[in-house]
Amino acid sequence: MPAETHVAQGPIGPDEVYRILRERLAEILEIDEDRIKLESSFTQDLDADSLALIELVEALEEELGERTVGFSIDDEDLGDLRTVQEAVDYVVARLGS
Amino acid sequence: MSTQRITVAVDAMGGDKAPGEIVRGALDSVSELGVDVLLVGQEDVIAPLLPDGGHVPGVALEHAGEVVAMDEDPAAAARRKKDSSLVRCAQAVREGRAQAMVGAGNTGATMAAALLRMGRVRGISRPAIAVPIPVPAGTRHQLLIDGGSTVDCTPEWLAQFARMGREYARTRLAVDEPTVGLLSNGEEPGKGDELRKRAFSLLEKVPGFNGNVEGRDLMHGTVDVVVTDGFTGNVVLKTLEGALRAAVELVFGVLDSTPEAKEAGKVVAPLLLDAAAVFDPDLTGGAVLLGVDGVCVISHGSSSARAIVNAVRVAQECVESGVVVRLKESIDAG
Numbered sequence: 001m002p003a004e005t006h007v008a009q010g011p012i013g014p015d016e017v018y019r020i021l022r023e024r025l026a027e028i029l030e031i032d033e034d035r036i037k038l039e040s041s042f043t044q045d046l047d048a049d050s051l052a053l054i055e056l057v058e059a060l061e062e063e064l065g066e067r068t069v070g071f072s073i074d075d076e077d078l079g080d081l082r083t084v085q086e087a088v089d090y091v092v093a094r095l096g097s
Numbered sequence: 098m099s100t101q102r103i104t105v106a107v108d109a110m111g112g113d114k115a116p117g118e119i120v121r122g123a124l125d126s127v128s129e130l131g132v133d134v135l136l137v138g139q140e141d142v143i144a145p146l147l148p149d150g151g152h153v154p155g156v157a158l159e160h161a162g163e164v165v166a167m168d169e170d171p172a173a174a175a176r177r178k179k180d181s182s183l184v185r186c187a188q189a190v191r192e193g194r195a196q197a198m199v200g201a202g203n204t205g206a207t208m209a210a211a212l213l214r215m216g217r218v219r220g221i222s223r224p225a226i227a228v229p230i231p232v233p234a235g236t237r238h239q240l241l242i243d244g245g246s247t248v249d250c251t252p253e254w255l256a257q258f259a260r261m262g263r264e265y266a267r268t269r270l271a272v273d274e275p276t277v278g279l280l281s282n283g284e285e286p287g288k289g290d291e292l293r294k295r296a297f298s299l300l301e302k303v304p305g306f307n308g309n310v311e312g313r314d315l316m317h318g319t320v321d322v323v324v325t326d327g328f329t330g331n332v333v334l335k336t337l338e339g340a341l342r343a344a345v346e347l348v349f350g351v352l353d354s355t356p357e358a359k360e361a362g363k364v365v366a367p368l369l370l371d372a373a374a375v376f377d378p379d380l381t382g383g384a385v386l387l388g389v390d391g392v393c394v395i396s397h398g399s400s401s402a403r404a405i406v407n408a409v410r411v412a413q414e415c416v417e418s419g420v421v422v423r424l425k426e427s428i429d430a431g
Contacts, residue, residue, distance in 0.1 A: 030222045049249065051209060051223075054172045058213050075177065 012067060017091045021084065024059040028052050038085040053078060060091065068095055102133050102155075105412050106186040106195035109138030110164045111202020113399045119201060120146040122405025127155040129406060132413050135195050137161050138182040161185040167398065171205030175213050183207060187214035190391040197392035197412035199383065201400040207393065208246045208386055215391035218421070220428040223247040224388035225258045225327065226395060227265050228334060231375045235318035237270045242324055244384055245331035252295035255279070255324055257428075259303045261387040262322035264427040268418045269385075270321055277303055278310030278320035280329065285309065292326065300324070312336075341376050383408030385415060387424065392416055 018038065026033040029048060042048040048056070057073045064071045071094065081087045107123045109116045116138055123134045124147070133155045136143055140160040144151050151158060163181040165174045178184055186198040187210040200207045208224055217224070225243035232239055242262035247254065259277050266275035279300055281289035286297055288309055300306045307320050312333065315323060325333065348369065352362030374380065383396040383404070392415040396408040415421070 027219075028217075030220065047251070051172045051212070054176050054209075055213060058176065075173070 012064065012092075012095055014088055014092050017064075017095070018084070018088050020063055021056070021060065021088060021091070024063070025056055025084075028055045028059070036084060038083070038088070040084045041082055042084070042087075043082070053081075064091070064095065071095060102131065103197070103413055103416050104133040104135055104157075104195045105409050106135040106137055106159075106189040106198040107405065107409070108182045108186045108198070108200040108202055108207075109136045109143050110161070110182040111200045111207075112396070113167075113201075114401060115201065116143055116146060118400065118402045119405055122400070122402035123409070124148075124153065124156065125402055125406045126409040127153070130410055130413055132409060133157070134409070135159055135186075135189055137185045137189065139164070159185060159189070165203050165206045165210075167203050169203060169206060171203060171209045174203065174206045175209035181210075184210045184214060187211050187391075187393070190393070191215050196416045197394065199394045199396060199405065199408045199412050201396040201398060201405065201408070204245055204395055204398075207395050208389075211386055211389040211391065211393040215389045215393070218388050218390055218425050218428060221257050221261065221388040223250070223254050223257075224386050225254075225261060226330075226384045227262055227269070227387050228330070228384040229269065229381055230315055230323075230337070231381075232316055232318040233372070233375060237272070237318070237321075239315065239318060239320070240266050240269065240322045241315070241330055241333065242322060242387070243327040243330045244334055245327045246386060248326065248328040248331075250292065250326035252292060252299050255292070255296040255326065256299040256303060257388070259300055259306065259322065259324045260428060261424060262324060263303065263305055264424050265385065265387055265420060266321050268414070268420055268423070272321055275305055275321035277306045277322045277324060278308065278314065279306075280312070280315075280323050280325040280333070281309040282311065283309060284311060296324075338378075345373065379404040380407060382411040385411065385420070390421065392421060 022033050022036045025036055040046055061072055109119050123136055127134050135157050137159045138161055161182040163178045165178055165181045165183045189195040190198050191214045224246050226246045227240045227242045228244035229238040230241050240262050242258045263275045263277055266272055281293045310319055352358050378397050379401050383394040386393040392412055394408045394412045396404050
């Protein structure tokens with residue numbers, strides 16, 4: 001059964017997820033946000049290693065979890081998220097589920 | 098002057114000799130150092146090891162149901178095992194229930210747990226372990242950074258390690274202007290693999306940079322801070338350990354080889370053993386994980402109670418001297 005969810009500060013759409021993801025990823029990788037595009041590959045374009053991606057996941061869970069109770073990212077799905085676009089789509093889908 | 102006692106969270110389940118030696122070391126720390134200890138681990142395992150039914154002044158017990166094994170994937174363990182003693186220690190620091198943590202378990206997982214729970218110092222991409230190396234003929238230790246935290250590094254990260262190592266050396270080695278060397282396979286600037294060559298030009302902007310150093314410069318105090326990636330650093334540490342053990346076996350083999358040598362050994366052996374104490378890892382006091390937003394001291398896997406006391410001592414010194422704040426200020430200042 002899915003975890004209880006509710007929207008605390010209005011719906012979170014793809015643009016908002018992209019903004020949050022870029023912001024957090026830029027902090028983690030210590031790079032300029034402008035380098036992060038939707039089509040960017042985490043590993044090939046941004047040099048993000050597995051630890052950086054786990055940092056990102058934890059940061060997203062913390063921030064989005066405050067707005068959508070029960071939001072979490074499944075570890076098993078991490079390997080399938082190769083680009084920023086895929087991650088945004090995944091998070092939006094999880095938020096809506 | 099603040100009279101508040103420092104609380105150090107100790108991972109009671111981490112290390113080859115856990116929990117017995119770890120708990121004993123934690124108890125000794127309270128009486129010897131005047132700190133409070135938060136022992137974190139499986140309550141049913143730890144509680145019987147405490148005297149007086151567990152009612153020990155200065156000692157609190159926090160239950161953690163899970164244990165991170167030495168061979169577990171570091172990042173996965175730190176993320177998934179949120180009820181582990183290791184992650185709970187880092188969480189205690191994050192929440193301010195402890196001012197520092199000490200662990201003797203899985204090094205990579207300790208780094209990952211500290212990074213995920215405490216966060217990073219802004220301007221630092223990856224944490225690094227600063228390991229004090231004895232210099233027998235010198236007046237102070239050297240610092241090797243990174244001793245095994247971050248195996249695959251970029252040139253930029255090595256430059257960050259240099260800045261962190263230099264700032265920490267001011268506290269740990271009490272040097273005003275520490276010198277820095279890049280570990281390579283030759284002293285000339287062009288020596289080394291691509292990582293070393295690219296890092297060299299970045300390190301030239303770091304104050305105190307003296308150029309490349311070689312493996313033979315370790316334990317000789319050529320520079321105060323030796324910078325390398327975590328893979329090389331860990332190999333170097335294990336190599337030194339093995340070489341020192343072989344040297345000791347060689348010397349004591351000679352002193353046992355003939356009747357005359359045995360007579361000489363009666364005089365020399367005690368002196369040599371005293372001198373060799375400088376290499377005892379239990380007395381070093383653990384290595385500090387630099388770059389995370391809190392104090393995390395990593396003790397070696399086979400830590401005895403004495404090693405834990407010395408690791409807690411280092412944690413206490415780091416808190417009292419404000420190492421993390423100083424590091425942040427130093428990195429912010431560029």
